[in-house]
Amino acid sequence: MNSKIKFFQSIHFKIALVFALMLLITLEVVGAVFVRQLEHQNLNTFKQQIELPSYVDNSLSTQLTRSSTKKANKEIRQILSDVNNANITEIRVIDNKGVVRGSSDANDQSIVGQKTTDENVKNAIYNNRSYSENTYDNGNHNRYYISVVPLLNSSSSNNNVVGVLYMRASLEGVYANINNITLIYLSAALIAIILGLLMAIVISRAITRPIDEMKKQTIRIARGDFTGQVHVYGNDELGQLAGAVNNLSVRVEEAQDSTEAERRRLDGVLTHMSDGVLATDRRGNVTIINETAADLLSTTEEDVQNKSILDVLDIRKDYTIRELLDNQDEIILDFSHGDHELILHAYFSLIQRESGFISGLVCVLHDITEQQKVDRDRKQFVSNVSHELRTPLTSVRSYVEALSDGAWQDPEVAPSFLKVVQDETERMIRMINDLLSLSRMDSGTAKLNLEYVNLNELFNYILNRFDMILKNDDHPAKKYTIDRLFTKKDLWVEIDTDKFTQVVDNLMNNAVKYSPDGSVITARLLETHNHVIMSVSDQGLGIPRADLPHIFDRFYRVDKARSRKQGGTGLGLAISKEVIGLLGGQIWVDSVEGKGSTFYISLPYVPYEGDEWEDDSENS
16 A cells, blocks of 8 residues: 555656646647748748849840840850859750750850750740749759749730740758757757756646645554644645645544444443344354353354354254344244253344445344243242142042041041041141242242351250150151261351251151161261261162252152152252251262162351350350
8 A cells, every 4th residue: 555656657757747748749839830930931031032133034035035046145144144143053044945045054054055854844835834843952962942934025915935044042051041940949949848847847746745745644544543744835725635634634533533432332342241242244144243142152253253143053944144134033042952051042133224224133142041941940840839739639629528428427437538638738738838938048038047056966956856756656667776977076057946957857857768667877977177067878779860960859759659648748858958058058969779868968167166165154
């Protein structure tokens, strides 16, 4: 763009060349006309100078009419010798018979008395017409003026041609004078051309200097440098153009700053948008993609640049660019694969100018994976609740109908029917209470009554209660032993005693339910770095590997028939997970199918010395 321009290609040279050519052509035309007029004028003057007086013609005519040829020739010779004109080279007198009667050339008197062979002379004799011409003698390389004039008999009334006056005059003097004047003119013209060329160079420099400055300024503007200014040399067209370039530089700088600010603002908005954004040209090729969209699509800006949006979104089989332009429908895109779940909602809109011309598309990608998951969980939750409530309600309705049909009068059947109705009702009440507890924890309205508790004593108290149940039951369905493996150090942890007891009760009830008769339930309590670890292990059938990720889901049961038969709601482990999460801990399970399961609880723990409590109690 800013390549070096050769001198012969520059406007500076072209202006000077045009000016010089115009001056040269003008001088050439003027010189040609001038020389032509000068030649014509000099020739006319020369003809007038060599023109003989009329008395000479009359004298020659008289001599040609004399009868004595010899005396007449002598007089003719005398008359011709008296003609004193240095411009005349030769004068010949020829009678009407074509015989040369006299010649002014003393060295060429031999032609006197001979017949002339000149056709122009013969024509003048026969036609009574004058003739003149300029000739060139190849012998001596001189130019001559030839004039043939008829001589008439003035004494006769018929003006008969008595002879011809042939005159030849050298034109070398005339043309030498013309050449000298022409040479002077050419010299003056050459000097004028040189001076004109110098003036043209000066004038062209005055014109091209501001143009060159404007060119350099426009190049700087194109490069983004708006600091320079073009010098204004006057108020003419070039000065006004220079002012316009300076004004343009300011306006372009302002527009550039505004555009750059808008671009940075747009980049900031696109970068920090939680939704993905893609923009295309009118052919559907991606021109802009923000980081969110690149992360959602697992790609980079370089990989999708100028790539069709149909390929980027993998919808070429289902849609075309024309369909996206005509119908900006919302599209659900499922990019889930394996364990990775990703569902995107794509919104399309047109990039359209005021004239109606469509210059591209904008696609906004919204991640609805969590929303879809919540919707699925909600539908599944409603389905599970409906199923869980329908079973006991169906049972209650059946027994109530049986009682209504007269079974209440049977003293043996009625109590058992009422016992079933009572159990199913209590089961539904427990389920509703569990659901209310989960709802409060999900909404964040569940309140915790935190207090520092000796976890060793609390855990041991809960286990003693289960031992007491075993001893007080005279005919237990199964026998089991609780093995305690506790650290000897007292572990004080800030927890909600009631909710934590509910969690441990749930784990122990599951261990009792799913353990075979005579098995051992192992309870452990130990301290690690900043955490307290509790575990409850059974020797039951264990949990299949496929069910482990869902064991804490609501209403999820490994053995649905057995769990429902034993009165479980399927919400105990879900509530346990929520409670431990509120206490800042974690709960997980480790199970081997056929060997048993172990549930772990981890709670945050800050160790302290017992002396600090003693000092505080004494001071209080």
